[in-house]
Amino acid sequence: MEVLWTVPLLLLIPLLMWTSSTFVFYFKKCFYVAYMMCLALLAIPLCVLKSGGRDVENMRIIRSLVRHVKYFLGLRFEVSGWEHLQTEGPYVIISNHQSSLDVLGLMEILPDRCTMIAKKELVYAGTVGLVCWLGGIVFINRKKTSDAKSVMTDAAKTMLDEQIRLWVFPEGTRNQRGDLLPFKKGAFHLAVQAQVPVIPIVFSSYSNFYLRKEKQFNSGNSSGLCSCFNVFLCVRRSSHAEVLSLLRRHQIEDPPKDRHEGDDVRRHHIPLRQILQRDALGLLEHLQLRNPEQRADAALNTNH
C-alpha cells in the first residue's frame, strides 16, 4: 500500500523539476546543505584521526572532500592568477561574498595552511559547524566589535606563530547586487598587525545561474551544448605595499610618539572607508565578468 503512494511522489519530483524553477531552486539548495552536512559527518572522524582536534591542517581533508560537489550543481571554476597564491608564508586573502556557494570556489583554490574568518553563528550549523571548528576557522561576533577586534588581533599573532593564511570576506555579509558593499576594516588591520600581504580574489558574478531573491538556480542551458556554468576566479597581484602604505598614512596604526598634532599624518587624512572603496574598484571591474569571451581580457588585466 505504501509503495503505491511512493511511486506518484517519486514521479512528482521530476515533474516539478521540469516545470517549476522555484522548486529547482529549493531542491538544489536543500541538496547542497544536506550533502555538505553528510560530507562533514565523514570529515569529522578523519580530522580527529589526522590531527587529534582543531588544526588548520584539517583544511586539506575538508578541501579534498568538498571539491567534487560542484559537479552535482553544474558548476565549474576557471582560475586565473594561481601564481599569486604561491607567495611564501602567511597572507590575508580578501574576496567578494555572493552566497554560501562561495565555499565551493574557495575550496577549489584554497592554499595550504589557510583558514577563514567567519561569523560565530556558523559554529552552531550542525556537523558543518563542527568541521569549521576542526578546520581552525576563526569565529567572530559581528555584533560586538570589541570582541571581534580582539579575536582578530589574536589571529594576527597566530598567523605569524603558526604560519597561517587567513581568508576574509571584507564585505562582512553576502551580497549579490553586482557591486561591493563598503569593506569592513578588520582584514586590513590584520594585514598591518601581522605585516603580511593582502591577496584579493574575485569571484565573477553568479547572476547568470543563481539569483537568491528571485529563487533561481539554473541547470546549464537548454541547447544541450553546455550543461554547466563557469565561475571565474581571478587571483590578483598582491597589493600589499599599496594597502599598507595607505593604511599607515591614514592612521590605522598609532602614529609614532614623536609626531605632533598637525604634522603630515593629519594633513593627509582622508576617511579610510573612501580609500578602501577606491581600492575595491579594481575588484569591482572583475565582478562584471559574466561570460567566457571576457575571460581572456580578465586574465590579461589580472596578470599585468
Ligand SMILES: CCCCCCCCCCCCCCC(=O)SCCNC(=O)CCNC(=O)[C@H](O)C(C)(C)COP(=O)(O)OP(=O)(O)OC[C@H]1O[C@@H](n2cnc3c(N)ncnc32)[C@H](O)[C@@H]1OP(=O)(O)O
Ligand atoms: C565537509 C563539509 C565542510 C564544509 C566546510 C565549510 C567551510 C567553509 C566556511 C566558509 C566560511 C565563510 C564565512 C563567511 C562569513 O561568515 S562572512 C561574515 C563574517 N566576516 C566578517 O565580518 C568580515 C570580517 N569583519 C571585520 O573585519 C570587521 O571589521 C569587524 C572586526 C567584525 C568589526 O566590524 P564593524 O564594527 O562592523 O566595522 P568596522 O570594520 O568599521 O570596524 C569598526 C572599528 O573597529 C576598527 N577595527 C576593526 N578591526 C580591527 C582590528 N582587528 N584591530 C583594531 N581595530 C579594528 C576599525 O578600524 C573601526 O574603527 P575606525 O572607524 O577606524 O576608528
Ligand SMILES: CCCCCCCC/C=C\CCCCCCCC(=O)OC[C@@H](O)COP(=O)(O)O
Ligand atoms: C546560523 C546558521 C549559519 C548558516 C549555516 C547554514 C548551514 C549550511 C550548511 C551547509 C552549507 C555549506 C557550508 C556553508 C558555509 C557558508 C557560510 C556562509 O555563507 O555564511 C553566510 C555568512 O558568510 C554571511 O552571513 P549573512 O549573509 O550575514 O547572513
